[in-house]
Amino acid sequence: MSEFLQQLVNGVTWGSVYALIALGYTMVYGILRLINFAHGDVYMLGAFFGLYAARWMGAARDPNIAQALAVLAIAMAGCGVVGYVIERFAYKPVRRSSRLAALITAIGVSLLLENGGILLFGADPKFFPQIIAPKNLALGGGVTISNQQIIILVVSLGLMLGLRFIVLNTRVGKAMRAVSHSHTAAALMGISVDRIISFTFVLGSVLAAAAGVLVALQNPKIEPLMGIMPGLKAFVAAVLGGIGNIPGAVLGGLVMGIAEVMVVGYLSPTYRDAIAFVLLIVILLVRPAGILGKATAEKV
Amino acid sequence: MKQAAWLIGVLALLLVADLALRRVLSPYLLQIVVLCGINVVLAVSLNLINGFTGQFSIGHAGFMALGAYGSAMFSLHLGAGWVSKLQGLGLPQPIAAAPALLMALLVGGLLAALAGYLVGLPSLRLRGDYLAIVTLGFGEIIRVLILNIDVIGGARGLPGIPGWANVFWVGVGVAAVLAVARNLAHSSHGRALFAIRDDEVAAEALGVDTTSYKVLAFVIGAFFAGVAGGLFAHFLSYLNPNSFTFIKSIEVIAMVVLGGMGSISGSVLAAIVLTLLPELLRPVKEYRMVIYSLMLIVLMITRPQGLLGTREITLSWLRRRRAVREAA
Numbered sequence: 024m025s026e027f028l029q030q031l032v033n034g035v036t037w038g039s040v041y042a043l044i045a046l047g048y049t050m051v052y053g054i055l056r057l058i059n060f061a062h063g064d065v066y067m068l069g070a071f072f073g074l075y076a077a078r079w080m081g082a083a084r085d086p087n088i089a090q091a092l093a094v095l096a097i098a099m100a101g102c103g104v105v106g107y108v109i110e111r112f113a114y115k116p117v118r119r120s121s122r123l124a125a126l127i128t129a130i131g132v133s134l135l136l137e138n139g140g141i142l143l144f145g146a147d148p149k150f151f152p153q154i155i156a157p158k159n160l161a162l163g164g165g166v167t168i169s170n171q172q173i174i175i176l177v178v179s180l181g182l183m184l185g186l187r188f189i190v191l192n193t194r195v196g197k198a199m200r201a202v203s204h205s206h207t208a209a210a211l212m213g214i215s216v217d218r219i220i221s222f223t224f225v226l227g228s229v230l231a232a233a234a235g236v237l238v239a240l241q242n243p244k245i246e247p248l249m250g251i252m253p254g255l256k257a258f259v260a261a262v263l264g265g266i267g268n269i270p271g272a273v274l275g276g277l278v279m280g281i282a283e284v285m286v287v288g289y290l291s292p293t294y295r296d297a298i299a300f301v302l303l304i305v306i307l308l309v310r311p312a313g314i315l316g317k318a319t320a321e322k323v
Numbered sequence: 324m325k326q327a328a329w330l331i332g333v334l335a336l337l338l339v340a341d342l343a344l345r346r347v348l349s350p351y352l353l354q355i356v357v358l359c360g361i362n363v364v365l366a367v368s369l370n371l372i373n374g375f376t377g378q379f380s381i382g383h384a385g386f387m388a389l390g391a392y393g394s395a396m397f398s399l400h401l402g403a404g405w406v407s408k409l410q411g412l413g414l415p416q417p418i419a420a421a422p423a424l425l426m427a428l429l430v431g432g433l434l435a436a437l438a439g440y441l442v443g444l445p446s447l448r449l450r451g452d453y454l455a456i457v458t459l460g461f462g463e464i465i466r467v468l469i470l471n472i473d474v475i476g477g478a479r480g481l482p483g484i485p486g487w488a489n490v491f492w493v494g495v496g497v498a499a500v501l502a503v504a505r506n507l508a509h510s511s512h513g514r515a516l517f518a519i520r521d522d523e524v525a526a527e528a529l530g531v532d533t534t535s536y537k538v539l540a541f542v543i544g545a546f547f548a549g550v551a552g553g554l555f556a557h558f559l560s561y562l563n564p565n566s567f568t569f570i571k572s573i574e575v576i577a578m579v580v581l582g583g584m585g586s587i588s589g590s591v592l593a594a595i596v597l598t599l600l601p602e603l604l605r606p607v608k609e610y611r612m613v614i615y616s617l618m619l620i621v622l623m624i625t626r627p628q629g630l631l632g633t634r635e636i637t638l639s640w641l642r643r644r645r646a647v648r649e650a651a
Contacts, residue, residue, distance in 0.1 A: 058452060113620055120627030123379070127580045128623040130573050134616035142609055255459070255569065262456050297467035300460030304445070307457060311449050 025165035030288045031281065032162070036172045036241075038280020039179040043234035044257035045264070045272040046186060047227025053203040053267035054223050056122060060129040061109060063254015064136035065102050065228045069235025070245045071144055072098040074151050083152030091154045095178070099232045106228025110221055133254075140247030148246040151239040175237045182233055183273060186226070190269060199223060203267070256283075256299045263306055265316025274314060278302070337494035344490050353490070357558050359598045360493035361551050366578035366594035367500045367587060368547030373576065374584040375513065376540040377520030379455040382442070382462030383548055383575045386435040388567035389465060390549025391556040392475055394431030395484045398557065402427050403485055420487040424557060427487075428496070431553035432546040438465075439545025443538035462572055469564045480563035488557035496554050500547045504587050507543070516540055517585070577619060583629030588636040593629070 044066055051059045076097040077083060082090040113132050117125045158170045190196040201209040202219045210216050238253070239245050260279040264271025279299055286298040306314065344353060365387060372380045402423035409419035442461050449457060470478050507513045515536050518526035527533045556562050578597050582589030600618070604611040634640075 052452075056452075058455075113624075116624040117627055120623075121584075123373075123580055123584065124623050124627035127577060128620055130577070131616045131619035131623065134573075135613060135620065138612035138616060142613060251569070255463075259456065259460065262453065266452070291471075293471050294467065297464050300463050303460050304457055304464075307449060307453060308445060311453060 026288070028164065028166045030284050032166060032168050032172065034281035034284035035277060036175050036280070037284055038277035039176055040234050040238055040276075041253070041257045041260045041280050042273040042276025043179050043182060043230050043237075044253060045261040045276045046183070046269065047231045048258045048261040049264075049266055049269060049272040050199075050223050050227050052261070054199065054220060055114070055118070055125075057114065057125050058129065058258065059114075059224075059227070060126070060254070061132040061136055062227065062231055063250035063252075063257065064133050064140070065105060065109075065250070066231040066235040066238075066253060066257075067140060067245070067247060067250030068105055068136065069098045069102045069232030070151065070239040070249065071140070071149075071235075071247075072101040072232065073236035073239055074149060074245060076101075077152045077154050082154040086154050086156045088155075091174075094154055095233060095236050098236045099229045102228040102232030102235075103225045106224040107221055109228075110224040114224075115217070115220075137247055137251070144247055146247065148244045151243040151245055153243070155240060169241075171240045174240065178233065178237060182230055186230065186269070189226070195219070195222060252296065259299050259303045262313055263303055265313030268313070268315050271313055271315035278314075333498050334495070337491045337498070340494060341489055341491035354558075355598065355602055357488070357490060357493050357554075359595050360490070360497050361555050361558070362575070362578065362594040362598045363591050364493075364496045364500045364547055364551040364554070365575045366582065366590040367504050368544045368551065369575050370579045370582075370585065370587065370590045371504060371507070371516075371547075372540050372544040373579050374586070374590070375508070375516040375520060376537055377523075377584075378537055378540065379451065380442075380458040380541070380544070381455050381569075381572050381576060382458035382460070382465075383544075384567040384569070384571035385458075385462030385465040386438060386545040386548035387552035387555070387571070388462075388469060388564070389438050390428075390431030390435040390552030391562055391567070392431075392469060392481065392552075393434035393549065394427035394553030395481055395556040395562055396475060397427045397430045398423060398485050398487070399483065406485070406487075420485070423485075424487040424492060427557065428492075428550050428553040431556075432549040435549025435552065436542045436546035439541040439543075439548075440538060442545070443541030459569065459572070462567075462569065466564055466567055469567070476562070478564065480561060482561045484556050484560045484562065486557060486560040488554045493554050493558070496547075496550050499550070501587065501591075503543065503547070508587065512536070512539070520585070581619075581622060581629055583631040583633055585633045586629065586631040586635055589629055589631035589634075592631065592636075 044062065047062050047065070048059060051057055051062070073094050076094045077090075080090055080093065082094055109132055113128050114125065117128045155171060155174065159167045160170065160173075161167050188196075190199060198209065198214045198219050199222070201212065201214055202216050206216050209219075234253075235250075256279060257276065260275035261272045262275070263278060264273070264275030266272075279302065282298055282302055283295055287295050310316070344356060348356065365383065369380065369383050372378055405423045405426075406416075406419050409422075410416060438461075442458055445454065445457050469475060475481050507516070515526070515531045518529070518531055519533050519536055523533055555566075574597065578593040579590055581597065582591070582593030601611060601615055604614055607614070
C-alpha cells in the first residue's frame with residue numbers, strides 16, 4: 024500500500040508537469056486548430072533559459088526561494104518572447120494556407136529549435152545547478168515527498184489557477200474564448216484576433232517554460248532534444264482530456280503521469296514510452312473526442 | 324501486350340542502370356541513389372493515404388519498421404537457406420537471391436498491410452487530427468515493442484541481414500509503387516479517394532463507401548511502406564529501432580507536403596530533393612539541420628500548396644510545354 028501511495032505521489036508530480044505543457048497545446052489548438060509541434064522545444068528552451076539565468080545570478084552558491092523564483096520568472100519571460108516570435112514569423116504567414124502547411128511549418132520550427140539548440144548549447148547534456156537544496160519529507164506510512172516535488176506541485180497548481188483566472192475572469196480571457204468559438208464573429212465584435220492569437224502563444228510558452236524549469240529542478244540533466252518526448256506525451260495528454268478543453272488538459276496530464284509512473288513501478292521501465300500511446304488509443308476508441316471533449320457533428 | 328512490353332523495358336532499363344551505376348559511382352553515391360529510391364517508395368505510398376484520401380497519417384515509420392523487421396526475419400530464418408540451396412544447384416548469387424528477396428519484400432509488405440488495416444479501422448470513428456494522433460501513437464508503440472523484443476535484437480539492433488537489395492531491386496520497388504499509384508489515380512476507385520479528400524461528407528452523400536476506401540488507402544500505403552522497409556533492411560544489412568522514430572515519419576510527410584498533396588510526380592521530386600539536400604549540406608555540417616529546417620519553413624510560407632500542387636509532370640505535359648515554347 025505504501026508503495027502504491029508513493030507511486031501516486033510521484034505520478035501526480037509528473038502529471039502536473041505534463042499538464043502544464045498540455046495547457047499550451049490545448050489553448051493553441053482551441054484557437055487555431057493547429058498542433059504546435061514546437062511546443063515541446065519551447066519547454067526545452069525554458070530549462071536552458073533557467074540554466075543560464077541561474078548561472079548568471081550565481082544562484083547555486085546560496086540557494087534560496089527568492090532567487091529560484093527569479094530564475095523561474097526569467098525563463099518564463101524569455102520563452103514568452105520566443106513564443107511571440109515563433110507565432111509572428113512562422114505561423115502567421117501560413118494561417119490562411121491549408122492546415123497541413125501550417126503543421127509542416129510547426130514541424131520545421133520544432134526542428135529549427137532542436138538543431139539551433141544543439142548549435143548554441145552543444146549536444147551534450149548540461150547540469151542544471153541546484154537552486155533549491157534538496158530535502159526529503161516523510162508523509163507518514165512510509166511515503167516520502169521531496170521539497171522539489173512540493174515546489175513542482177505548488178507552482179504548477181498556482182499557474183493553473185492563474186490561467187483559469189485569466190481565461191474566465193478577464194477581458195482578454197473572454198476574447199480568447201470568443202476567438203476560439205469563431206474568428207470571424209470575434210473580429211466583427213471588435214476583437215483584434217491577431218493580438219489574441221499572439222497572446223495565446225505567449226501564455227502557452229510561459230507555462231511550458233515553467234514546466235521546463237520545474238523538471239530541471241528534479242532531473243538536472245538537460246539537453247537540446249529533451250523536449251521531444253515530453254512534448255509528444257503532453258500533446259497526447261491534451262488529446263486524452265479532450266483537445267481545446269483546459270480542464271481536460273490538466274486531467275489528461277495527471278492521468279498520463281500516474282499511468283506512466285505505475286507502469287515503471289509495477290511492470291517494466293522499458294514500456295514507459297508506449298503506455299501513453301496505448302492509453303490514448305484505448306480512450307479514443309471509447310470516447311473519440313477525449314475524456315472531457317464534446318463530440319462535434321461535421322457539417323456539409 | 325503493350326503492358327508486357329513496358330514491363331520488360333523497365334526491367335531491362337533497371338538492369339542496365341544497376342550495372343552501370345555500380346561501375347561509375349562510389350559506394351557513398353550509390354548509397355544515396357538507393358536511399359533516394361527507398362524514400363520515393365515511402366513518399367508515394369504515404370501520398371496514397373495523406374494526399375489521395377486526405378487522412379492525416381503521421382506514423383509511417385511504424386509501417387516501414389514492421390516491413391523492415393518482418394522481411395529481415397524472413398530472410399535470416401528462411402530466405403538464406405533457399406538462396407544457398409539454389410546456389411548449390413549452380414545458379415549465380417544475384418539470380419539465386421531473387422526469389423528469396425521477392426518473398427521477403429512480400430512478407431514485409433503484407434505484415435505492414437495488416438497493420439495498416441488495423442490502423443485504418445479506427446478511422447471509422449476518428450477524423451482529422453484525432454486519427455493523426457492515433458497513427459503517431461501506433462508508430463511509437465511499434466518502436467517501443469521492437470526495442471523490447473530480444474529475438475530481433477532489441478535496442479542493440481539486428482545485424483547480419485543478407486544484402487540482396489541493390490539499385491535494380493529498389494528500382495523495381497519504385498516502378499511498382501508508381502504503377503499502382505498511377506493506375507489508382509486514374510481509376511474510379513482513385514476518384515472516390517479524391518472525393519473523400521475534398522469533402523468526406525459530400526462523398527458519403529453521393530454513395531461513396533468512405534470507410535472501406537479509407538481502410539483501402541491505409542492498406543495499400545502501408546504495404547508499400549513495408550516494401551520500402553524491406554529494401555532498406557536488405558540494402559543496409561543492419562537494422563536499428565532508432566531508424567524508425569517519429570522523425571522518420573516527419574521526413575516522409577515533409578516529402579509529401581513539399582511535393583504537393585496528391586501529386587505523384589511531386590512526391591517523387593520532393594523525395595529526391597529532400598534526400599539529397601542534407602547530403603549536399605554536409606560541408607556545412609553544424610548548420611546542416613538548421614538550414615534544412617529553415618528551408619522547410621520558408622518553403623511552406625512561400626509555397627504552401629507544395630512544389631507541384633496537385634499537378635503532375637507527365638510526358639504529354641512536357642511535350643505540350645515544348646510545343647508552346649517553340650510556337651512562341
